[in-house]
Amino acid sequence: MSKPIDFSSIFPIYKVEHGCIISMQGDLTVVFKVDHADIFTLGSAEYEAGHHTWVKALKTLPIGTVVHKQDTFIRTRHKADLNPNFTFLTLSGEKAFDGRVYLDHSCYMMITKKPEDRRTATSGYSGLMRKSIAPKQTTSPALFADFMEKVGAFERILSDSGLVNLRQLTDDELAGTTGKIGIIESYCSLIGMGKRPLLRDVQLKDGIRIGENHCQLFSLADVEDLPSLCGSRVNYDKYSTDKSKFSIGFAAHLGLLLDCNHQYNQFLFIGDPQKTIKELEAKKLRLHSLSAYSRENAVSRDAVNDFLNEAVASGRLPVKAHFNVMAWTADKSELQEIRNKVSSAMASMDAVTKQEIDGAAQIWWAGIPGNAADFPVNDTFDTFVEQASCFLNMESNAKSDGSGIRFGDRNFGRPVYLDLFDGPMKSGLITNRNLFVCGGSGGGKSMGMNHMLRTLYDQGTHCVTIDIGGSYKGLCELVGGYYFTYTEDNPIKFNPFYIGKDDVLDIEKKESLKTLLLALWKRDGENFSRSEYVAISGAITLYYEHLAENSNVFPGFNSFYDFLMLEYMQVMENGKVKEKDFDLGNLLYVLNPYYKGGEFDYLLNATENLDLLNERFIVFELDNIRSHEVLFPVVTIIIMEMFISKMRKLKGQRKIITIDEAWIAIAKTGMSHFIKYLYKTVRKFNGIAALITQEVDDLISSPIIKETVINLSDTKILLDMRKFMNKFDKLQETLGLSDKAKTMLLSVNKANEKGKNYREVFIDQGGQKLSVYRNELSVAEYLAYTTEESEKLKVMEYAQKYGSMEKGITILANELRQKEGSGNH
Structure with a gap:
């Protein structure tokens, strides 16, 4: 040879x-x-x-x-x-x-x-x-x-x-x-x-x-x-x-x-x-x-x-x-x-x-x-x-679906694209698209959810998020969405009476207004009569006829209140409606705090950010009002009714409502029935309900979570749970995890690659497909999603200095890369 x-x-x-x-x-x-x-x-x-x-x-x-x-x-x-x-x-x-x-x-x-x-x-x-x-x-x-x-x-x-x-x-x-x-x-x-x-x-x-x-x-x-x-x-x-x-x-x-x-x-x-x-x-x-x-x-x-x-x-x-x-x-x-x-x-x-x-x-x-x-x-x-x-x-190697949410394979961090919704539904792996996300503090929940929402938004999804903690402000500003929050100088404002260019006064719009007005009028547990319901329904119909005849009147709670006082009072008298059947004076008295000059006159009279039906990215930051007995229930009702309107009217379009840590406050205001309704109904309207929590004790003790959310969420995304290892048996029982799932979940973040900054996520679909992936972000993505106060302030400073979030993040990301000599944060 x-x-x-x-x-x-x-x-x-x-x-x-x-x-x-x-x-x-x-x-x-x-x-x-x-x-x-x-x-x-x-x-x-x-x-x-x-x-x-x-x-x-x-x-x-x-x-x-x-x-x-x-x-x-x-x-x-x-x-x-x-x-x-x-x-x-x-x-x-x-x-x-x-x-x-x-x-x-x-x-x-x-x-x-x-x-x-x-x-x-x-x-x-x-x-x-x-x-x-x-x-x-x-x-x-x-x-x-x-x-x-x-x-x-x-x-x-x-x-x-x-x-x-x-x-x-x-x-x-x-x-x-x-x-x-x-x-x-x-x-x-x-x-x-x-x-x-x-x-x-x-x-x-x-x-x-x-x-x-x-x-x-x-x-x-x-x-x-x-x-x-x-x-x-x-x-x-x-x-x-x-x-x-x-x-x-x-x-x-x-x-x-x-x-x-x-x-x-x-x-x-x-x-x-x-x-x-x-x-x-x-x-x-x-x-x-x-x-x-x-x-x-x-x-x-x-x-x-x-x-x-x-x-x-x-x-x-x-x-x-x-x-x-x-x-x-x-x-x-x-x-x-x-x-x-x-x-x-x-x-x-x-x-x-x-x-x-x-x-x-x-x-x-x-x-x-x-x-x-x-x-x-x-x-x-x-x-x-x-x-x-x-x-x-x-x-x-981990297989990629070709499109979907970008994660990284566990071994090398190679991008893997996962279709978490449509493919698994077609194959029968899952029967609904709902998500349940849980992980300890600092486990990467907000980063993961920001990344998922941004990807879904880019794919044309309507994203509504209820948050406590300001985790989505950077992303909302970057995509140009509506960001609702409450401060003394700029309190939270809505206008449920406004009808957008693509919207109409249909039965559902009337029902949502009736629900809102009855919730403002009657206390929790206080019933309303049939005559009161009919009277409010008639008032809403006549109010919109009044708007059609008077184009100079701006739709809002103030003009609706004026209509009740000046026009509808006369209708009641002409119809000889008795006070015991419908006490309009009592209704006006109870609703007066929401009328001009009242304590909450700003709440229902917004003149901007009105077209909520067609806006694709909306965040409600409720941290400052979560303990407010009046504002929180009202705001919650408005949000829920708005999402139901999107669900029913935007046919063929994907919608997701993300409730991040706010579910505890929502449950306390008697709105737990809405979470149940949402999780049971959203599947029929090409929708996704996503609930996020880090409170494992609440998770274990809450009947809403146990009976509704977990049972009706075929996709569970769980992050680092090692902090709860001593409570893990109860957690495993509540989440319905197999021993194999437990083993995989406890391995999350246990041996991450040195020199790379990322968090791992465990994804369970239908209890059949179980995998752990990296959620590794580029520097620009990290800066857009960060919840660290000092980093958020830096991003906002650069955004103001250079004219936009995109330019600010680009320049700040370049500076960080040069400083660290690395392509990943």
Whole structure:
């Protein structure tokens, strides 16, 4: 092998046809693309179920089959969508993650059927050692059909488990086309599937070199180097706590947790069990005869004997297996670092690292898709299918829905876009779009909710937020929404009598005004009569007729009060309405504080920010009036009625009402029935009700939350709960969390990446899809959403100085980036 060899003269693949790779030796290979579950989303029971499924599937394959599972992990940079039409914050978020490095994972499984007369390959007898190779007679159609039937059963068992998806590759995907490389070329050139072809030299002298890449091969091929124990899963200490054990796959450390360019090859050889047992019996006798000369021979004899006893007594299927990691880099100086990383990964499995030198070329050669039957048997070990299956990689990267709310995958922070509403509704994962958000103080609730509301707003959603604490002021100002708050100098003002350009006085508008007027007139628990209801209804109708005839009259509470005194009093007298049926004088007396000159004359007579129906971003900041016995109930009624109006009139448009910490005050004013009504009704109008809390004690004790909000919120977003670990059993019961959900929730923020500032969120959809993601923001997003007083003041200062929130945030973000030398806050 000292001089170059023409690759085509010894290339082991003969042709590709009917979705099959046919080798020169007559081996048939079917290739599947395998999609695994997201890493860090499976529980111990799912790993166990997955392991049983693999064992069951492998047992269906015929004698003479080789299963070659090839997981490839390539360091890749995220390419952001820098569409100039994006809004300011969307674009700043995309730019912040452009170029983020992550491991791109692809997995293909090759199932090879060897001809019965095929000679067993060894390191000394490999196709690589030959100068040329001629094709053998291909398999008969009957044998091909039988093999495909067995492969079909194998595929069905795996697909039905729901933990893996398999798709058979087409001829073009196997062999490649003019513009896109196939799986065979992808392996031989170390270029990802579907990329443009690039010819690269392969050098197998003094190690493996493919193009500019220096490859190193590390194998698990000797029983002495293998872990003493193996299982379907192992504890992941980084995310485990005293109260929970976090599970990952047994081989996860050789997968996405090994941060370098690498390929994890898993080979399983299904031979004739009887023949294998016969060979091992002969080996046992040979070792027994040599045991007198060496204690090692006696130990080996006992090990073989135990293996045979297990095989016969338990009916186990013996197989041969081999596992290897091939890692590569274009920079030769990184080879030692890669060796250290692979050694550390294998040590995490309690395995001894063995770097292949002499046999590396033959092992690499057998890894060519379709050539697994040429694997050297001397580099395999005997085991049972149950143990061999433990070494299969079971996880992949977090999947993105392509559009939705931007989060980051837990491992690398690569942007993942989640459709939390429409997709899950269509698939039946959830039956409503409502959200329940809970987390301790400082856990990142406001940041997460700001980010979600901003994304929904950019997608055309009408967003109404009731807040206590000023968490949404920056975002509201940035998008140019309405911000209602109460101060002595500028008290909160509404005008429920105003009808916008796209609105009409319909039954619902009248009903909302009646509800408001009756709530102002009657105390909580005080009933109104039928005649009083009819009289108020008539007053509203006549008032709007009066407005139509007098265009110079501005609609508002003042002019309505004037109408009641000057016009409606006469109507009552003409209709000879008795005071006991409707006491107009009493109504005017009770409503007088809201009329000009009264204590609350500002509340219902606003002359600006009037078109609430069509305004898409509205925030009501109620901190200063949450304890006010008069203002708070009235304001709450106005907000609720306004959102119901949006719900019913804006057909086809998404709406979200977010109640952030204000629910406690709302519940105290007797408005809890509205929260119940809202959560039950909003689904029918393409709406979302989102309730946010940090008071876990209130959460546990509140019947509204327990019976309505949690039961009618199929999507739960939970943040760092470790502060409540001692109360967690009650919390778990209230939220209806499974043990798997509890384990995942307690892992939130437990091992965040150093140098990155973010909070993690746990998302539970329908109790079926459970995941943890990063909520990592760009500097501009952080500044727009911040609730830190000093940072908010700085943002406002820059906004005033440079003329707008957008310009102020842009300049302040640039200054912070220069100061910190970092793209993320």
